[in-house]
Amino acid sequence: MAGKRNPWGKPTGDGGRGGGNDGGGGDGSDGDDTSPSGSDGPRNPWLPGGGSGDNGAKNGERPRRSANIEDIFRNRGPEGPRRGGSGGGGPNFRMPERPGGGSWFPIAMIAIVAVWVATTSVHFIQPREQGVVTWMGGQYSRTLNPGTEFTAPFPFQTVNVLDVSEIRLEEIGAGGENLILTGDQNLVDLSYLVRWNIKDLVQYQFELGDPIETVQEVAESAMRESIAETNLDTVLSGSGRAQVESRVRQRMQSILDAYDAGIAVQGVEIARTEAPQQVIEAFNDVLAARQNAEQLMNDARRYEQQMLAQAQGSAAEFNEIYGQYRLAPEVTRRRLYYETMETVLRGTDKTIIEADGVTPYLPLPEVQRRAQNSRSAITVTPQEGQ
Incomplete structure (x- = not known):
């Protein structure tokens, strides 16, 4: 251990035990002037007071000893560190007082x-x-x-x-597929919007556990019931949608009133009506066939109206002719005969003559066509010198 320095004193000599056992302050009595205070070693920072190492022991003072927990708290009273000595500390905190000396608390x-x-x-x-x-x-x-x-x-x-006057909106079926069965056993993907507000705040707050969920479930129930009473064509048509929306609103209001929900349904609006994605192509083919059928039916009705108008015109003409026939039967009969024969023979190219010494059949139209062809083939050339 020779040459080893005690952390609180000078290096230990041959005695080996130095001043480390006499309180940890110095380690010999042969003095070392290296300390600023002329002590034999550095001062222990944990010792109370301001001792000067072994020099104090040489002068008849009590040697220093290690500080313990009692020494640390002995200098502290209930109001903090004591004033004076080595203990420091600021002034005690006190609340400001009123001018009369009372407390502001x-x-x-x-x-x-x-x-x-x-x-x-x-x-x-x-x-x-x-x-x-x-x-x-x-x-x-x-x-x-x-x-x-x-x-x-x-x-x-x-x-x-x-x-209570705010119109609240609940959109159902917009986030995904919402299939509903129609009255003619078809499926339709349908989304709709419900508008509602509070009409009785007490019932709204105390009778319903979750008002928004209640409105959504009641709307879905009323919509499915109304669609089940309607066929697919009515649901897809504009007038059919209006009827479904009206029935859904009435049913929702009836159910909510039975619940004492305090909610007034202002309206229901169907936003989308489509076929399911799995059968969208077949559904479009069916719609196209129905449109073609409707177009053909419209054409047939139009032809029917034309024929009916023509028949009514012919009947009116016959009644007029019959009136004239009753006035002059023979003249009218001859006139009708001539007009009928003219209409029948107008499109024929044969002429029949009933007379003696005359060829009974003359192809007059063929003769006329040949004459026209011959006239069109004749060309006139200018003479020389003209």
């Missing part, structure tokens, strides 16, 4: 309570809103109408304010 507490009562007891209800007042246990107390209202402070009374 009661006044501060009264101000806090006043602000708490003012902020939780006074309520400003807007024109489109209503508020429901409940006691601590959730029991209904009263309803607040638009204006300035007063209640007991929180937590004795609680106020829940809602806008």
